[in-house]
Amino acid sequence: MSTVLLECHDLVKVFPGVRALDGVGLRLTSGTVHALLGENGAGKSTLIKVLTGVHSPDGGGLTWCGEPVHLRSPLEATRTGIGVVHQERNLIPGFSVAENITLQKPPSHRGLVDREAMTAPALACLAELGVDLDPHQPVRELSVAQQQLVETAKALYTESRVLLLDEPTASLSPQETERLFEVIRRLAARGACVVFVSHKLEEVFAVCDTVTVLRDGKSVLEAAPLADHTHDDIVGLMVGRAHAATEMRPRTVDRTATPTLVLDKVSTAGGHRDISLEVRPGEIVGLYGLVGAGRSELVKAVLGLDRITGGEVRVHGRPARISSPRQALHKFGIGYVTENRKEEGVFLEQPIVRNITVTVWKRLARALGFVSAREERDVAQDHVERLGIRVAGLGQNAGELSGGNQQKVSLAKWLAADTRLLVIDEPTVGVDVRTKHAFHELIWDLARDGLPILLISSDLAEMVTLADRIVVMTDHHVRGEVDNDRDYDRMSGRVIRLIHDRADSSADSADAKAVSG
């Protein structure tokens, strides 16, 4: 009863200097949830672009329900029945939910868009997803998770039978993720094929039936039942070798040491209330929460980018009033590896050498403020080697690097500055498994060398791997704190309880001590 909806064979797509797809096969069957896996650069994005008509393949072909098809534009793909929800939101913020859902084919009456007629089909799509949203509400007022559901509804409106979800859970909470999974399962039960692209293997195993793995532009596993494979199998296929579990060297934290950073009942103009937390030398403190919980904003307030309205910040044991990131760096030695590396982390149009030394120009300056080119290159070279940044040369522009390497550059500038406290914000969003492990080891080793680290992440697995304590934040409040015993299931249970039982945090006091009064 299940039919093959979309099939492709021997797909080839060549870009200058690289065969992005080099013989990819894919078979998407109705009623299944299909995982599309692969490291960055394996060809996932290119494949998605071919399937959605953005690129036309240089070899191989596609069939739709057994008939050969040529998708020459995204519009043709949509008409065929292939929908995609990109990781970047493609909604128009000022339009209502209904207007966004019906954007591609607005109901019209003599050439005029009929706003009233939009509501019914929009509601139908939302109901199909089991979502309760006001169709007249502007999209900008919705949460990230809700916006994602609107995008999914948009794909339903165009009657997509193949729905590609590109990293859909990157910014969702565990509960929201679970709800999305329900929606995915419902769509599959109705005869669609949902293609789930994710770096989070835990989620893949939770929701997918079949799997295709890409490596170096080839499909190394094609439409195989996921039940036949283990987590380690899949990772092995993705990275092309049996994956050795990361062995972290032992690391201990002296809990009696003076904390490097103390927030004591800090409130901010951004809406944080009575936030308390401490980070000690050599300790990794996780700040877990969802996008919008106010974690990055809290850090930015501490760095002086927003006003602190109450409480006290203490750095190195002394009360600190930090008025700007400049002061944070030069006076207190605080570095902040931002989550938006392209927007806030690197200077895309500038050479790697300057991206790394930007924090230490002052130190490298000679007479009249001239920077010694050789010393500057030495500093950059040291860090490029230390972090294994793959570059063509130090003069290469940072914009030409891959995402993972840009992230390393963004980290390198703080290591170059010998910061005494490092805040790392979502270090591994959108980086592949191998780089992720490398980053985890690196962060771990930095702490091992005594650096206090405040780690912000929405990836619970990452938190459990790295953090010594996990501070849980929702809605600009700290809900509690958990000592990490590195058991993922137990930790996720406690963290989720903290997020949910905000009114009843004392019930869980055996597991977690509530920090906020």
Add this chain to the structure above:
Amino acid sequence: MNRFNVKRIPASWDGAALRRFSRSTAAMLLCVVVAGYLALGVASSGSFFEGPSVRVFLQYLATPILIGLAQMVALCVGQLNLAVGALGGFTACLMGVLMADHGVPAGLAVIVGLLTATAIGLVTGLVIVATQINGFIVTLATMTILLGAQYRLTGTRTVDGYSPTLRDLGTAAPLNIPLVFVTALAAAALLAAFMYRTVAGRRLLAAGGNPLAARLSGISTDRQIVAAHTLSGLLIGVAAVTATASLPGVNRSVGGDWLLPSFAAPIIGGVALTGGSIAVFGTVLAAFVTRLIDAARAQFSLDPSWVNLLIGLVVLGTVAGGRLHQTRLGKTGGTAAPPAEGGKQPPAVLPQPGGAR
């Protein structure tokens, strides 16, 4: 710590510099300048190569170079300076009036002029930072104010008969190379060293290229905006000095035709309007190109409207040509990266404190 498969970095990454230059806007402009100059020389049956012609050509090149550089510095931090002409004209008239009406010695007048222009740039920058009003609007206002001040200083008269020493220096041309031109080149060289090699110059570029990243890296973007306008003011001051020295007199029309050329030079020279890039050599060469067109007009008594048309076409042509060149480089591979699969970003739903400006 070789856990990331370290790839050795080629020792001489400078070797690529020459190749990169050959593809740059500056290289293209250099060809245009040389070809244009030769063409003009041939068309004028050699008279364009003679000493006096060369001298006149270079004499009137100083101001375009300096105002182009002044605008470039503002563009570099992502600002526009609409007051280039007004500030230059005002400063020139101020110096003229000081010398002619108040008998101030030339040296002192020049110093006062330079300081005034710098101070006005500083104040402009401070106002922009303090009020958070867009630099376009603030410099539009200062432009109007300065035009009024210039008119107030000179009225409808032409101030002349000031310091012969300054005039002599302004027209002096050892080896047929005018001193004012040498001044402009020296300013360009100093500016290049400042921008490329000093901490302060790099901060300007960093703040212009990515204000958010700069702020988070410990660079005060506010200070960079103030610094850029101050430096822009100083360069305009130098331009005003060269103009005062080489013109027969100053009046309210000085500076009136500076604004658009000040944009044309850096834009043709390869500076991005979005900030974060500079091209000192390119700007100088672009000033050469526009001056060549002007010289051709004088030589062959062309209709001025044709000259404007030509300059307009050159602006569009070089920018479009540069764009085309980039796209072609991207297509033929070379150093261009394949479409990155990475670069996935968490959606930017967070409010950005500070914001870009």
